[in-house]
Amino acid sequence: MADYPDNEPILSYAPGSVERVELQEEMDRQMCEVVEIPCIINGVEIFTGNTMPQVIPHKHGHVLANVHLAGPEEMEAACDTAVNAQKDWIAIGLEARCAIFERAADLLATTWRAKANASTMLNQSKTAFQAEIDAVCELVDFWRFNAYYARQFHDEFQPLHSPEGVINSTEIRPLEGFVLAITPFNFTSISGNLPSAPALVGCTAVWKPSRNSIFSNYVIMKLMMEAGLPPGVINFVPGSGEAITSIALENPHFAGVHFTGSTNTFNGLWERIASALGNLASYPRIVGETGGKDFVVAHPNCDHRALVIALLRGAFEFQGQKCSAASRAYIPRSVWESIKDELVEEVGRITMGDARDFTNFMTAVIDQRSFDKITGYIQRAQTDPGCNIVCGGSSDDSEGWFIDPTIIVCDDPEYESMIEEIFGPVLSIYIYEDDEFLDVLSMCDTASPYALTGSIFANDEEDIQTAFNALRFTAGNFYINDKPTGAVVAQQPFGGARASGTNDKAGGPLNLLRWISPRSVKRTLSPPHEWGYPFLQPDE
Numbered sequence: 186m187a188d189y190p191d192n193e194p195i196l197s198y199a200p201g202s203v204e205r206v207e208l209q210e211e212m213d214r215q216m217c218e219v220v221e222i223p224c225i226i227n228g229v230e231i232f233t234g235n236t237m238p239q240v241i242p243h244k245h246g247h248v249l250a251n252v253h254l255a256g257p258e259e260m261e262a263a264c265d266t267a268v269n270a271q272k273d274w275i276a277i278g279l280e281a282r283c284a285i286f287e288r289a290a291d292l293l294a295t296t297w298r299a300k301a302n303a304s305t306m307l308n309q310s311k312t313a314f315q316a317e318i319d320a321v322c323e324l325v326d327f328w329r330f331n332a333y334y335a336r337q338f339h340d341e342f343q344p345l346h347s348p349e350g351v352i353n354s355t356e357i358r359p360l361e362g363f364v365l366a367i368t369p370f371n372f373t374s375i376s377g378n379l380p381s382a383p384a385l386v387g388c389t390a391v392w393k394p395s396r397n398s399i400f401s402n403y404v405i406m407k408l409m410m411e412a413g414l415p416p417g418v419i420n421f422v423p424g425s426g427e428a429i430t431s432i433a434l435e436n437p438h439f440a441g442v443h444f445t446g447s448t449n450t451f452n453g454l455w456e457r458i459a460s461a462l463g464n465l466a467s468y469p470r471i472v473g474e475t476g477g478k479d480f481v482v483a484h485p486n487c488d489h490r491a492l493v494i495a496l497l498r499g500a501f502e503f504q505g506q507k508c509s510a511a512s513r514a515y516i517p518r519s520v521w522e523s524i525k526d527e528l529v530e531e532v533g534r535i536t537m538g539d540a541r542d543f544t545n546f547m548t549a550v551i552d553q554r555s556f557d558k559i560t561g562y563i564q565r566a567q568t569d570p571g572c573n574i575v576c577g578g579s580s581d582d583s584e585g586w587f588i589d590p591t592i593i594v595c596d597d598p599e600y601e602s603m604i605e606e607i608f609g610p611v612l613s614i615y616i617y618e619d620d621e622f623l624d625v626l627s628m629c630d631t632a633s634p635y636a637l638t639g640s641i642f643a644n645d646e647e648d649i650q651t652a653f654n655a656l657r658f659t660a661g662n663f664y665i666n667d668k669p670t671g672a673v674v675a676q677q678p679f680g681g682a683r684a685s686g687t688n689d690k691a692g693g694p695l696n697l698l699r700w701i702s703p704r705s706v707k708r709t710l711s712p713p714h715e716w717g718y719p720f721l722q723p724d725e
């Protein structure tokens with residue numbers, strides 16, 4: 186038997202299953218109350234009275250919770266608390282820290298499963314399946330595999346050699362100070378992982394969740410506390426990203442930022458950190474996974490049905506709000522002629538509505554701002570003579586922020602919807618002539634600044650290799666005959682380069698290494714008692 190953990194199995198939620206009933210009951214329960222969500226600093230809940238509601242995106246009149254936002258005082262206290270908690274957190278040792286997060290994983294896989302899934306379905310409008318692969322399976326995997334990797338490199342990174350009379354060793358120290366975790370709305374698992382990965386190796390953290398996922402993120406914070414997370418190790422401060430960054434950077438013990446979100450936000454953060462360097466005790470680690478403009482390139486000899494399925498699932502699951510969502514495709518004319526009707530028909534069969542109704546494949550986008558941004562792209566395409574909307578194009582924000590799955594065929598491969606991140610259910614397609622495969626690979630490589638995920642669909646090995654080489658730097662996660670979404674922890678560690686981030690591969694050991702600062706130790710068994718060297722002796 187392998188000594189590493191298994192990936193958490195995905196439950197089916199099929200009709201009649203125990204998990205389906207439990208999840209529906211839990212959603213009903215969560216919808217019957219309005220939770221008051223505090224800041225949590227040093228394990229203490231703080232209700233500031235300055236509140237903001239959390240609503241259900243597919244039913245935005247329904248308030249799930251009131252969030253008590255952190256002000257400057259709470260933010261400063263969170264940073265100071267994190268600094269003060271580090272000594273004891275280091276002292277309990279790696280094994281005890283691993284045990285806490287492994288316990289958290291066990292709770293999430295069992296008694297907390299329905300709670301985490303229901304809160305994610307309601308807060309971020311995910312279907313049962315999309316919530317299950319995120320809020321439960323991926324986060325359980327992050328915690329279990331991170332513990333496995335951390336134990337491994339404590340052994341692996343010892344010095345190769347200790348000569349006679351000397352014992353060399355390496356202490357896997359954490360960074361000195363606290364890590365600011367700034368998390369995105371779209372994955373509950375990422376939100377849980379960003380503060381906990383640095384914490385596992387001995388850092389402490391200040392966690393600023395996204396304004397659109399505080400309800401589900403609070404469930405994860407409470408779960409970690411139930412698993413035995415000591416007070417002060419992770420401090421939960423919902424509030425302004427701008428303000429928390431300023432306050433964190435005034436603290437000399439700011440040791441790094443663990444960020445996932447949009448490229449613009451990350452660029453701004455990096456600049457702020459750079460200009461605060463003079464105030465900091467150490468060079469901070471800056472880890473950020475950011476936006477994407479993820480592609481599918483089809484070769485004339487590809488499997489047509491597989492391509493249709495990959496485009497549909499890749500572009501429209503979770504309303505296209507995955508950083509890895511297929512949002513541009515390059516399809517040869519012959520293939521397009523063959524799949525067009527089938528693709529439009531299949532997309533037309535997609536059901537959309539309340540996440541509580543399990544027959545829906547899609548639900549709403551996250552908020553009004555997002556709805557306006559996405560519909561803006563659709564409206565501009567509707568009036569552009571170079572664009573042809575072959576399906577979708579409608580939207581309705583009266584009850585929830587619903588946007589139909591939309592496909593735009595673009596004459597110009599550099600049209601805005603072909604190269605910019607839209608982050609919604611919009612797939613743009615460029616149709617190329619069958620003999621222009623090589624040109625289209627180079628177009629795909631250079632058209633967009635992002636380089637997160639991408640797929641090649643082809644049946645001939647030589648064509649696959651051509652694409653593999655031509656698109657080497659176009660994606661940090663590359664798929665062959667598969668959709669560009671759905672990376673699994675410990676199988677396809679996730680991250681991209683160029684404008685898509687620092688590529689520190691969440692879900693793999695490389696990410697954990699960013700949070701350590703090793704100490705090399707040489708112990709001499711018989712220290713010299715004379716200071717002179719032999720060369721100092723005169724010639725005879």
Ligand code: NAD
Binds near residue numbers: 370448474476
């Ligand atoms: P966002 O950039 O709007 O927000 C991310 C976080 O940054 C939030 O907590 C937000 O409050 C905070 N923030 C916003 N402005 C800030 C500022 N000036 N200073 C400090 N913090 C600030 O992103 P989002 O809408 O929550 O998430 C969607 C984005 O995340 C997309 O671009 C998507 O591609 C990206 N994403 C990337 C990955 C990846 O692994 N590459 C994974 C998930 C999401």
